[in-house]
Amino acid sequence: MPGPDGENNVSRVSSGPPYSAFPRGMKIWITVMVTVGSFISPVTANIYFPALNPIAEDLQVSTSLINLTLTTYMIFQGLAPTLFGDFGDMAGRRPAYILAFTIYLLANIGLALQRNYAALMVLRCVQSAGSSGTIALGYALIADIASTAERGKYIGFMGAGINIGPALGPFLGGLLSQYLGWPSLFWFLAILVAVWLVPWVFTVPETCRNVVGNGSVPPQSWNRPWVEYIRKTEARPQEYARTQKLRFPNPLRTLVVIFEKEMGLILVINSILYIGFILTAATLGTLFKEIYGYNDLQVGLCYLPYGLGSCVAVVGQGYILDWNYRRVAKKLGFVISRRRGDDLRKFPIEMARIQPVYPALFLGVGSLIAYGWVLQVETSVAVPLVLLFLIGLLVPTSFNVLNTLIVDLHPQAPATATAANNLVRCLVGAAGAAVIELVIQGVGRGWTFTILGLLVVACMPGLVVLEKRGPRWRREKKVKAENSASQQAQHVIEK
DSSP states (O other), X not given: OXXXXXXXXXXXXXXXXXXXXXXXXXXXXXXXXXXXXXXXHHHHHHHTGGGHHHHHHHHTOOHHHHHHHHHHHHHHHHHHHHHHHHHHHHHOHHHHHHHHHHHHHHHHHHHHHOOOHHHHHHHHHHHHHHHHHHHHHHHHHHHHHSOTTTHHHHHHHHHHHHHHHHHHHHHHHHHHHHHHOTHHHHHHHHHHHHHHHHHHHHHOOOOOHHHHTTTTSOOOGGGSOHHHHHHTOOOOGGGSOOOOOOOXXXXXXXXXXXXXXXXXXXXXXXXXXXXXXXXHHHHHHHHHHHHHOOOHHHHXXXXXXXXXXXXXXXXXXXXXXXXXXXXXXXHHTOOOOTTTOOOGGGSOHHHHHHTTHHHHHHHHHHHHHHHXXXXXXTOOTHHHHHHHHHHHHHSHHHHHHHHHHHHHHOSSSHHHHHHHHHHHHHHHHHHHHHHHHHHHHXXXXXXXHHHHHHHHHHHHHHHHHHHHHHHHHHHHHHXXXXXXXXXXXXXXXXX
8 A cells, every 4th residue: 555655665665675674583482472373273173182072971962963063173274264364464464363363262261161062063163263274374474584595494393383282182181171171171272372362462573564564664553562562662653554455354365376286286285295194193092092992191192202203393394494495506506695585486496395305205104004004903002102203203294395385485475375275285184084984994994094105105296296397387377477467557558
């Protein structure tokens, strides 16, 4: 939007160094907040599992009806980010986070107080809508503050928050449900998000490029951290950034991203890779109870090696991504600028990101298949626990790399692009979760995980295609966009 002087404030600032306005200390603090915020959504989905039977008994409904709340949760988990992603790219990250987590907070209070199945169903949908959009916002916020050359490590730390949730969730759920009752799950989540919201509202600045450019233009007065008001650091009104006119978020923008040639291939590969990870977690509780006779708390403890491996993997992978980016740039004579950012039009970002994936994928497939067969022969529990650690260590690195690539390819609307990834991934994951038990019953544990491993192997040719043809697809997309803009400008002139 034009400012009082007739210029577009964001465009004026964006011509300067795009990452210089965010000092290292602030980047670290924002990353910490994003990491904790990204932990909340997956822990919410998984903390619920140990309480399914107690909730069914208290509400006097069947377990199948309670399981239906899992299905509706996953549906909203896929749909909600399409709204919050577009809203975050339009109005800013701060208001989008605050709105999402306020909805989530109120839903958790309602869930803790309700004693009715209909209320449970509705409030679980609201809870999912509030929490799930924050993953897309988190990736977008990292894209705002970190240049391409250093983005890997920041997304790696955020990924640690995402991946520890499925591991700690069942453990916390079993502990709270067993000793304090199932309503304590929702009180815990309400307290967790309230504690997170306070420092967010007080300290975290707006970072969205559509609002503050490179961060040197102050946002609107209502979108500033409260600590600035306490310090009485008031900017002149004419210096405020101005967003485009606010509108209702448009989920169709996410669908447009899905049908892009390069993005479509990334989403298909990412979803298949994600299936191996999420279905291992989804079946762990049932299989370990069946084979080893564990209770909910013991099963929750068995998730910990999985979560530990995932956290180590994504943090380490982030540093590897940055190292490989520098290596490829040096090999090509490409000059890296952490302050101004890099022009990726002439840089093979697909190759730089995807190359480190292959070794982890090969080892991950082996661990996944071995895990299924040791469960088939029912070995000592130590063996599948070690393999769970290896699966967590090797498999999540693959889709975390592709998550980083998605952000690299959509710098202007990273939240919308990440929401597209989340939508496809959740729908594919929901379909997989719906049939996995039938597959296990039909072909056995060993062959089930062998099939999952072979699906991962099937992704490798797609990664090669993406690595080789991605740069050309990006150039074609840019030419098409430029031609379209030229035609629109010519049409305006003719009028």
